[in-house]
Amino acid sequence: MLSYRSLILNNRAVKRPTISVAKKIDFFSPFCVSVDLPEWNFDGSSTYQSEGSNSDMYLIPQAMFRDPFRKDPNKLVLCEVLKYNHKPAETNLRQMCKKIMGMVQNQHPWFGMEQEYTLLGTDGHPFGWPSNGFPGPQGPYYCGVGADKAYGRDVVEAHYRACLYAGVKICGTNAEVMPAQWEFQVGPCEGIEMGDHLWIARFLLHRVCEDFGIVASFDPKPIPGNWNGAGCHTNFSTKEMREEGGLKYIEESIERLAKRHQYHIRAYDPKGGLDNARRLTGHHETSNINEFSAGVANRGASIRIPRSVGQEKKGYFEDRRPSANCDPYAVTEALVRTCLLSEEGEEPVKY
Numbered sequence: 001m002l003s004y005r006s007l008i009l010n011n012r013a014v015k016r017p018t019i020s021v022a023k024k025i026d027f028f029s030p031f032c033v034s035v036d037l038p039e040w041n042f043d044g045s046s047t048y049q050s051e052g053s054n055s056d057m058y059l060i061p062q063a064m065f066r067d068p069f070r071k072d073p074n075k076l077v078l079c080e081v082l083k084y085n086h087k088p089a090e091t092n093l094r095q096m097c098k099k100i101m102g103m104v105q106n107q108h109p110w111f112g113m114e115q116e117y118t119l120l121g122t123d124g125h126p127f128g129w130p131s132n133g134f135p136g137p138q139g140p141y142y143c144g145v146g147a148d149k150a151y152g153r154d155v156v157e158a159h160y161r162a163c164l165y166a167g168v169k170i171c172g173t174n175a176e177v178m179p180a181q182w183e184f185q186v187g188p189c190e191g192i193e194m195g196d197h198l199w200i201a202r203f204l205l206h207r208v209c210e211d212f213g214i215v216a217s218f219d220p221k222p223i224p225g226n227w228n229g230a231g232c233h234t235n236f237s238t239k240e241m242r243e244e245g246g247l248k249y250i251e252e253s254i255e256r257l258a259k260r261h262q263y264h265i266r267a268y269d270p271k272g273g274l275d276n277a278r279r280l281t282g283h284h285e286t287s288n289i290n291e292f293s294a295g296v297a298n299r300g301a302s303i304r305i306p307r308s309v310g311q312e313k314k315g316y317f318e319d320r321r322p323s324a325n326c327d328p329y330a331v332t333e334a335l336v337r338t339c340l341l342s343e344e345g346e347e348p349v350k351y
Contacts (some may be wrong), residue, residue: 005190068163112171113232116232119215129179159209163204261302
């Protein structure tokens with residue numbers, strides 16, 4: 001008997017309990033996660049997603065990872081959440097994202113997301129900061145080393161190893177500009193895989209922090225004032241962009257993005273832009289939330305074209321607007337809708 005670990009993941013449920021179900025599963029034979037793993041349910045009234053009189057919500061398995069905490073043969077299973085009528089829960093943005101990705105699969109859209117986060121004590125105070133004051137000004141902390149510059153590296157290393165064990169496509173990590181702030185990168189991932197891997201990486205971060213007695217915050221501006229905020233910069237490319245002459249397609253995509261700035265701002269944080277308004281001020285390596293801009297090697301622009309891409313005339317571009325607490329399904333879907341499906345206007349097209 002193998003233990004099947006089902007995780008309720010639907011934007012917010014990364015903080016909810018894991019549920020165990022015993023089931024015979026032969027992981028060494030070909031099988032489809034969404035077909036061969038069982039559907040299950042949970043009490044949606046306990047998570048304010050349904051009424052107590054009609055509380056059961058469905059868990060539909062979609063992706064499976066190794067469990068780095070209980071080790072093999074235990075698994076982590078990412079599930080979509082459906083309401084009693086089998087329609088997606090309000091926070092389940094995966095289903096529509098998968099549909100949109102299926103429409104452009106021949107263009108092989110690749111994504112890489114840079115997840116910034118801040119380590120906090122359980123009292124909400126940044127980890128390692130003086131209890132009655134502030135650390136020295138920003139400058140020596142970015143990619144820093146030393147106990148007086150890097151706060152929480154043990155957590156970062158444990159999370160990285162957990163992701164590697166799980167099979168998450170994590171590809172890097174670094175200390176960020178604000179002390180106690182860090183970043184990890186996931187990708188390249190194609191299509192719907194981007195959201196799946198980032199959500200699991202976030203779950204693993206919360207779980208690792210729990211063991212250390214601290215908290216990981218994805219707030220876009222956890223500390224007001226002259227401190228950097230936290231984003232989730234999203235790198236994007238297609239097969240055409242990655243081939244010779246791809247810069248032409250990158251520039252065409254940027255032109256489409258320029259005409260749809262407000263639509264993307266609404267899609268890039270869970271409060272429709274209100275969270276990002278605290279971060280995208282035009283200062284601290286951000287663009288102004290009310291203006292669209294693009295440039296080569298410009299970290300103060302909405303869209304940055306890496307210098308190497310400008311030189312080689314092919315590659316990818318970086319959208320620097322998504323907030324740290326964005327839903328990766330919403331971000332990647334929005335990019336595909338605008339750049340590849342050539343949608344226009346302030347509302348997504350219904351297909």
